[in-house]
Amino acid sequence: MALYVYKFGGTSVGTPERIKAVAEKVKKAHDAGDQIVVVVSAMSGETNRLVGLAKEMQVQPTDREMDVLLSTGEQVTISLLSMALHNLGCEACSYTGAQVKILTDSSHTKARIREIEDTRIRNDLAAGRVVVVAGFQGVDEQGNITTLGRGGSDTTAVALAAALKAKECLIYTDVDGVYTTDPRVVSKARRLDKITFEEMLELASLGSKVLQIRSVEFAGKYNVALRVLSSFSEGNGTLITYEETEMERALISGIAFNRDEAKLTLTGVPDLPGVASKILGPVAAENIEVDMIVQNVAESGTTDFTFTVNRNDYLRARKILDDLCIQLGGKQVSGDNGIVKVSIVGVGMRSHAGIASTMFKVLADEGINIQMISTSEIKISVVIDEKYLELAVRALHKAFGLDQE
Amino acid sequence: MALYVYKFGGTSVGTPERIKAVAEKVKKAHDAGDQIVVVVSAMSGETNRLVGLAKEMQVQPTDREMDVLLSTGEQVTISLLSMALHNLGCEACSYTGAQVKILTDSSHTKARIREIEDTRIRNDLAAGRVVVVAGFQGVDEQGNITTLGRGGSDTTAVALAAALKAKECLIYTDVDGVYTTDPRVVSKARRLDKITFEEMLELASLGSKVLQIRSVEFAGKYNVALRVLSSFSEGNGTLITYEETEMERALISGIAFNRDEAKLTLTGVPDLPGVASKILGPVAAENIEVDMIVQNVAESGTTDFTFTVNRNDYLRARKILDDLCIQLGGKQVSGDNGIVKVSIVGVGMRSHAGIASTMFKVLADEGINIQMISTSEIKISVVIDEKYLELAVRALHKAFGLDQE
Numbered sequence: 001m002a003l004y005v006y007k008f009g010g011t012s013v014g015t016p017e018r019i020k021a022v023a024e025k026v027k028k029a030h031d032a033g034d035q036i037v038v039v040v041s042a043m044s045g046e047t048n049r050l051v052g053l054a055k056e057m058q059v060q061p062t063d064r065e066m067d068v069l070l071s072t073g074e075q076v077t078i079s080l081l082s083m084a085l086h087n088l089g090c091e092a093c094s095y096t097g098a099q100v101k102i103l104t105d106s107s108h109t110k111a112r113i114r115e116i117e118d119t120r121i122r123n124d125l126a127a128g129r130v131v132v133v134a135g136f137q138g139v140d141e142q143g144n145i146t147t148l149g150r151g152g153s154d155t156t157a158v159a160l161a162a163a164l165k166a167k168e169c170l171i172y173t174d175v176d177g178v179y180t181t182d183p184r185v186v187s188k189a190r191r192l193d194k195i196t197f198e199e200m201l202e203l204a205s206l207g208s209k210v211l212q213i214r215s216v217e218f219a220g221k222y223n224v225a226l227r228v229l230s231s232f233s234e235g236n237g238t239l240i241t242y243e244e245t246e247m248e249r250a251l252i253s254g255i256a257f258n259r260d261e262a263k264l265t266l267t268g269v270p271d272l273p274g275v276a277s278k279i280l281g282p283v284a285a286e287n288i289e290v291d292m293i294v295q296n297v298a299e300s301g302t303t304d305f306t307f308t309v310n311r312n313d314y315l316r317a318r319k320i321l322d323d324l325c326i327q328l329g330g331k332q333v334s335g336d337n338g339i340v341k342v343s344i345v346g347v348g349m350r351s352h353a354g355i356a357s358t359m360f361k362v363l364a365d366e367g368i369n370i371q372m373i374s375t376s377e378i379k380i381s382v383v384i385d386e387k388y389l390e391l392a393v394r395a396l397h398k399a400f401g402l403d404q405e
Numbered sequence: 406m407a408l409y410v411y412k413f414g415g416t417s418v419g420t421p422e423r424i425k426a427v428a429e430k431v432k433k434a435h436d437a438g439d440q441i442v443v444v445v446s447a448m449s450g451e452t453n454r455l456v457g458l459a460k461e462m463q464v465q466p467t468d469r470e471m472d473v474l475l476s477t478g479e480q481v482t483i484s485l486l487s488m489a490l491h492n493l494g495c496e497a498c499s500y501t502g503a504q505v506k507i508l509t510d511s512s513h514t515k516a517r518i519r520e521i522e523d524t525r526i527r528n529d530l531a532a533g534r535v536v537v538v539a540g541f542q543g544v545d546e547q548g549n550i551t552t553l554g555r556g557g558s559d560t561t562a563v564a565l566a567a568a569l570k571a572k573e574c575l576i577y578t579d580v581d582g583v584y585t586t587d588p589r590v591v592s593k594a595r596r597l598d599k600i601t602f603e604e605m606l607e608l609a610s611l612g613s614k615v616l617q618i619r620s621v622e623f624a625g626k627y628n629v630a631l632r633v634l635s636s637f638s639e640g641n642g643t644l645i646t647y648e649e650t651e652m653e654r655a656l657i658s659g660i661a662f663n664r665d666e667a668k669l670t671l672t673g674v675p676d677l678p679g680v681a682s683k684i685l686g687p688v689a690a691e692n693i694e695v696d697m698i699v700q701n702v703a704e705s706g707t708t709d710f711t712f713t714v715n716r717n718d719y720l721r722a723r724k725i726l727d728d729l730c731i732q733l734g735g736k737q738v739s740g741d742n743g744i745v746k747v748s749i750v751g752v753g754m755r756s757h758a759g760i761a762s763t764m765f766k767v768l769a770d771e772g773i774n775i776q777m778i779s780t781s782e783i784k785i786s787v788v789i790d791e792k793y794l795e796l797a798v799r800a801l802h803k804a805f806g807l808d809q810e
Contacts (some may be wrong), residue, residue: 016461052483056421057488065491068499069484072477076455080473083462088472098503099548143504151629 002167003035003125007135007157010044011174012231013289020044022172022231023084030090035125037089037164039135039157040081044075063108067137067147071097074134076155082132089368092130095120097145101154104138104146111138111146113155116163133160133285144404151212158215161223169219170237172210176230177238178203180402181255185393188403192238194251200226200240202345202379216240232234251348251355252400254393255393257339261291261312263306263372263383267319268331278328279305282320288313292341292374292381295348302331306372308383311337340389343381344396356380362399368392407772408530412540412562413633415449416579417636420483424448425530427577427636428489431535440530442569444540444562445486446550447478459787462624468513472542472552476502479539479558487537491583497535500525502542502550507561509543509551516543516551516559521568538565544609551794554618563620567627574631575626575642576616581760582634583615586660590798595656597643604658605631605645606729607750607784655762656753657805660798663746666696667719668777668788669712671726673736676708687725695719697746697779699785707736712778713788716742742778745794749801761785767804791797 006026013019030036050069052393054061061069078094085092100121104111123129135153138146147157156172161169177191178200195203197220201213210228219226222243229237269275276295283290293310309317314337321333349355359380363370368391372383384392397403411431418424427443435441455474461468466474483499490497505526509516529536540558542550542609553560559576566574582596583605602609602625615633624631634642674680681700688695695714703809714722719742726738755759764785768775772797777788789797802808 016458019462053421053481053485054488057424058492059485062491065484065487068487068501069481075477075480076474079466079470080458080462082470082473083459086467087463094470096473098549099550108671145501145504234753349612380786385623398601 001033001035003037003164003244005037005039005157005161005164005166006172007153007170008041008172008231009153009174010041010047010316011338012172013040014044015083016080018231019077019080020087021083023081023090025087025172025231026081027085027088027090030130035054037121037125037133037160038081038167039073039153039160040077041134041135041153042070043077046073046076064144067108070147071134071137071145074136078132078134082188084128085132088379089129090130092132093124094132094134094279096134098139098143099134102138102159104148106142106146107307108144108146108323108390110149111140112307113138113159116159117211118163121164123312126349148214153214154212154375155218157369158218158222158224158226161224162218166224169224171215171226171228172231172234173210174230175210175228176235177228178240179254181393182257185257185390186255186397186403187398193236194239194241195253196347197226197338198240198378199241199345199347201340202376203254203256206392211240218301229310239267250404251352252344252346254345255347255396255400255402256343256345256390257393258291259386259389260311261308261341261383262311262317262335262337263292263308263339264314264317264321264333264335265304265306266304266325266328266330267304269305269328269380275303275328279321279324280307282324283307283317286316286320288317288320292372292383294345294372294374308339308341308372330337336371337384339383340386341381342389342392342396343379344381344400349376349378349380358399364372366391366395387398406438406440408442408569409434409707410442410444410446410559410562410566410569410571410574411577412575412634412650413446413577414558414704415452415577417445417577418445419449421485423460423636424485425489428486428493430577430636431486432490434495435535440525441569442530442536442538442565443486444538444558444565445479445482446540446558447475448482451478451481469549470512472550475552476542476550477538477637479541483539484536489750490535490537493664493709495535496533497537498529499537499539501539502545502561505538505689505741507543507564509553511545511547511549511551513549513551518543518553518564521564521708523568526565526569537762553619556620559617559620560623563623563627563629563631564632566784567623571629574629576620576631576633577636578633579635580615580633581638582633582647584659584804586798587662590662590795591808593802596806598641599644599646600658602645602647603783604633604750604752605758607748607781608659608661616645617742627709656757657749657807658747658753660801660805660807661748661750662794662798663696664791664794665716666713666721666744666745666746666788667716667740667742668697668713669719669722669726670711670736671730671733671735671738672709673707673732674710674733676706680708680733681710684726684729685712687729688712688714688722691721691725693722693725697777697788699777699779705747711745713746713777741776743791744788745784745791746788747794747801748784749798749805750784754783754785757766763804764801767800768797771796771800
């Protein structure tokens with residue numbers, strides 16, 4: 001008998017029929033003798049419906065009230081799934097985040113989990129019940145309802161798996177695992193049986209939107225074995241583990257890309273200590289997330305500072321930079337919102353030299369100009385013109401041997 | 406500065422526009438310097454939508470999970486109304502039943518309020534905020550979500566008014582007050598400016614569905630001044646008070662009726678102690694609510710036992726009686742699901758004789774046969790054939806002087 005945490009996203013519980021299918025899956029595992037905790041999201045479409053209602057009330061509703069509103073979405077699903085389980089003769093009990101309770105800080109709409117009380121869940125499991133928990137939501141010390149932000153249901157599932165020391169946390173989604181790259185771009189993209197947390201982190205943050213990045217961080221930190229698999233088909237999905245179990249692993253695990261990038265450059269700023277924070281501080285203050293940051297070595301006392309942001313934030317960021325350019329005595333601001341980022345990811349590159357030069361050569365052979373480069377221990381990212389995206393990804397996928405089974 | 410509890414039902418908050426209109430009304434009262442607590446129901450249609458989803462999961466969902474599901478309805482409304490108030494520049498904060506907290510017993514779907522913690526509400530009011538509370542719902546000692554049953558939002562409002570010692574509890578609904586009878590049946594029906602709790606109780610329980618009976622009981626018990634008025638028009642509605650303030654009041658305040666009745670008779674049962682409970686016990690065990698009960702004096706050792714139930718329960722009740730008839734050695738079971746109940750209500754009848762005989766004479770003059778009679782201190786009810794309903798109500802309305810302004 002082992003304890004598993006199952007998580008089903010909005011698409012997997014998007015209709016009454018799908019909720020019933022989830023109940024069948026859960027009952028099967030429960031009947032096999034395992035202890036099952038199920039974490040569910042709001043039915044797909046529900047969050048948008050609620051956001052629509054909110055927007056009719058107020059252009060910018062307060063975060064506290066948005067959390068009160070949106071948390072009803074999962075609350076509906078937990079009760080429906082419990083009913084579906086009861087209908088199959090399977091004992092089950094539902095809990096909201098506040099009921100569990102999943103204690104968070106008070107950062108509404110993006111709260112962080114502080115602690116999980118597991119007494120009620122353990123009692124229910126011991127009594128042979130399936131426990132159904134609302135994902136995405138928690139409660140702060142004052143009893144206010146909080147939510148964990150986009151993809152927060154994954155985080156709930158992983159946090160519960162950690163708190164309950166579950167054998168595995170199974171994330172059911174609409175894809176059947178993690179792929180070497182997006183199959184819509186490269187038809188030969190393959191599902192990976194295993195991947196390390198670090199690789200997954202890089203892939204997730206770079207645009208392979210299988211799992212929410214925070215849940216992967218959490219899983220890595222608490223050593224929770226995470227499995228991504230499909231609600232709609234059979235198969236073992238992709239296991240995300242801490243250990244590099246395979247000795248002979250590929251150099252590169254996958255190729256990620258992000259279409260929604262824009263870059264901004266501030267040239268000729270005096271190269272003084274603190275200049276980076278003077279530039280990025282005002283950007284962060286406007287809640288604009290910065291992705292890649294590149295600062296070249298200074299020439300004749302000035303430096304050029306380039307960073308990328310989400311394309312939606314381009315105009316706002318540009319305005320901030322225009323102001324800063326005057327304040328800081330810079331030369332000029334330039335930008336481009338027609339760029340994409342392509343990254344190769346793999347723990348193999350730690351112990352193998354020459355990966356970067358191979359990557360750059362592959363791109364050069366295709367006539368693709370590299371505009372920015374940024375590297376980490378297990379990832380190399382380049383910024384290129386958006387028109388080359390598919391070409392670059394396919395060429396790299398082939399060059400690093402990912403086309404082969 | 407006075408404290409008021411406002412309650413808006415499902416129709417009053419049925420669309421985003423109506424929620425905004427409610428916000429305007431609340432803000433106006435708040436701007437006038439009063440402290441306002443608002444209790445709201447689920448948007449009209451929402452509860453039915455949720456019940457529909459539940460029925461797709463399970464024919465008879467458990468009460469606990471139904472409460473988890475249905476309580477989301479009011480939670481949506483409290484957040485939306487708070488947003489609408491914020492949008493008008495009015496500070497407001499929402500609370501679910503669990504957050505207030507409204508402590509109830511654990512009778513899911515029909516819980517009773519045990520205690521209300523008013524600390525958070527008082528702090529918010531003192532800080533100048535409007536407090537928006539979800540009606541219909543509470544939480545038991547184990548933290549399970551409970552609901553108070555149909556019309557429970559009225560009960561929440563009255564209980565809050567009692568706990569906060571509000572000056573008045575204003576129940577906004579889609580009618581502009583309590584009428585002498587249903588205006589759809591008697592065009593001359595008039596709105597009452599005032600009515601006593603006792604009269605209101607009899608009127609409510611007899612089918613004038615303006616207020617939920619439990620909320621009126623509650624209001625009477627805790628001496629909360631209750632006012633029924635319309636969300637959609639101006640006017641002072643009807644005030645429901647404890648005292649009979651007017652010396653010269655009408656004998657009869659109103660005429661109530663109930664179309665959904667059916668009657669059942671068990672004849673020739675041995676007249677032994679406990680026979681009533683032997684008959685009504687099994688009926689209650691099936692959750693069938695019994696309304697009027699009439700038992701005639703025994704003749705030759707046997708008695709006839711008649712009661713009325715909701716027409717929807719007629720067949721189930723009949724089956725129980727058929728079984729009981731054999732067990733108890735009764736003669737036969739008869740029934741009629743084509744009957745209605747008409748009642749005259751008024752505290753005036755306490756001090757005036759002859760009201761009953763006037764009523765019976767009026768009906769006799771119209772050729773209406775009375776099938777059952779039941780009386781209380783301030784009410785006389787008769788059961789008649791359903792085809793005479795309108796005729797009876799109009800004749801009584803005129804005879805007791807209710808047609809005049």
